[in-house]
Amino acid sequence: MIGRHNPPIETASEHCKTQEAKLILPKNEAVPQAEFQPFGVQLKDGRQVTVREVRADDAERMQTALRAMSAESRYSRFMSAIRELSPNMLEKAVRPDAKRELQLVAVASEDAQEKIVGGARYAAAPGSVDCEFALALIDDWQGQGLARQLLETLMRTARARGFERMEGYILPSNAAMLMLAKRLGFVRVEYSEDPGVQMVRCELARIV
Ligand SMILES: CC(C)(COP(=O)(O)OP(=O)(O)OC[C@H]1O[C@@H](n2cnc3c(N)ncnc32)[C@H](O)[C@@H]1OP(=O)(O)O)[C@@H](O)C(=O)NCCC(=O)NCCS
Numbered sequence: 001m002i003g004r005h006n007p008p009i010e011t012a013s014e015h016c017k018t019q020e021a022k023l024i025l026p027k028n029e030a031v032p033q034a035e036f037q038p039f040g041v042q043l044k045d046g047r048q049v050t051v052r053e054v055r056a057d058d059a060e061r062m063q064t065a066l067r068a069m070s071a072e073s074r075y076s077r078f079m080s081a082i083r084e085l086s087p088n089m090l091e092k093a094v095r096p097d098a099k100r101e102l103q104l105v106a107v108a109s110e111d112a113q114e115k116i117v118g119g120a121r122y123a124a125a126p127g128s129v130d131c132e133f134a135l136a137l138i139d140d141w142q143g144q145g146l147a148r149q150l151l152e153t154l155m156r157t158a159r160a161r162g163f164e165r166m167e168g169y170i171l172p173s174n175a176a177m178l179m180l181a182k183r184l185g186f187v188r189v190e191y192s193e194d195p196g197v198q199m200v201r202c203e204l205a206r207i208v
Contacts, residue, residue, distance in 0.1 A: 053104060062090065069138050104150060120133065171197065185206060
């Protein structure tokens, strides 16, 4: 079953990749049990977001972000025609189990309010050193280098917290996600449970 440990959220579309998105604050160098340090990212088009851990009061913001995604993006993320998160999924998303899950959100400021524009998470089975990632951005925020920052941050944090491998399940038609995973060191591995899905894996010790 796909995304066994990995429900919620996240979200982009055109590609204007003329320059790298820039980190404004130091990259997160998490240590085991250390609190995740929020940081700012300047996107390729100049927009700015903050990447932070999800909070319990983010439920409505997460639901709003999911509704703002195109049906195609939602399908790519959940591999089903989901329109919104169930109350149960939402609850799990905003209250991750700190020992084996991390849920990050990218937030922009809009009319002095926080708006979630994307998210990324990893989750692991209890006691496992393998974790599974998932991410998505609202379409309007795709193609700006944000997904790369989110996934790199997930990888570094997972490694710092003792995970050895990160895996992901990607639709073969999802060129953006396949390319991003490849750029960050993931390799394709055989996955016989579902021929309609591509599995990728990264040995986290290999990342810089
Ligand atoms: C997949 C997704 C997260 C990528 O986000 P993004 O904002 O386009 O990614 P970035 O801008 O950070 O791009 C990172 C890299 O991805 C690759 N990439 C992005 N879009 C691409 C495309 N359409 N074709 C090929 N490669 C692409 C490039 O290698 C790019 O690197 P570059 O900037 O050096 O060219 C985003 O499209 C999304 O949210 N999709 C819907 C949900 C989803 O598919 N989630 C994945 C399931 S786990």
